[in-house]
Amino acid sequence: MRLDKFLSDMGVGTRSQLKKIIRGGSVRVEGVSAFDPGMKVDEDTVVTVNDHVVTYERFSYYMLNKPSGVLSACEDKHDKTVLDLFPENIRRGIFPVGRLDKDTVGLLLITNDGGLSHRLLSPGSHIDKVYLARVDGELTEAHVKAFESGLKVDEGFTALPAKLEIIKSAPELSEAKVTIREGKFHQIKRMFEATGTTVTFLKRLSMGSLVLDESLSPGEYRRLSDSEINDLKLL
């Protein structure tokens, strides 16, 4: 591949920024200054920028703190999507693993690793997903039991047993942690609706071993660490 592609894939800059950086003499290939952005390199070539080694990784993994109001999609004619939150040079080839509703916030994994995505989303994988939910009514032990015993959401869908941990309960606003092992359309909203309450706020806190980094503000993302990636691959 071209040297500027190698570096842009790794998020060092856009192709036009990289042309300037390379022509400016900051880049070395196998220890030798490289001035040609089109120079051919491969994934194992030792490339440094300002003496820092840039390792080529075929797959990229990011956690995004999804804000409200953006779609979990790659592109949309009308609405902003989660990929619009990433700069153009790293947007190519990445996609969200699964969907959160437009108004749901929190943890969303973004990657270009189709194999991992497929494994995480496959119906048989039953990975725990933990959400913080606020609802507009009181939550009681009856709700906990109903979630635990496999809630009949509607004629066509009975949820797998889910865990409801009430954080606070009041007649007009309650808060709870919910753990589900499926990912059906609007699942949590529909589960609460089936018990007579409406979700007013929903945030995903974790997916399997991957926990939302609370230092990320809504709309911010970061690369996963090596141990976060390895743990996900073990799920």
Ligand code: URA
């Ligand atoms: N359940 C929902 O209802 N919405 C989401 O976005 C995720 C889970």
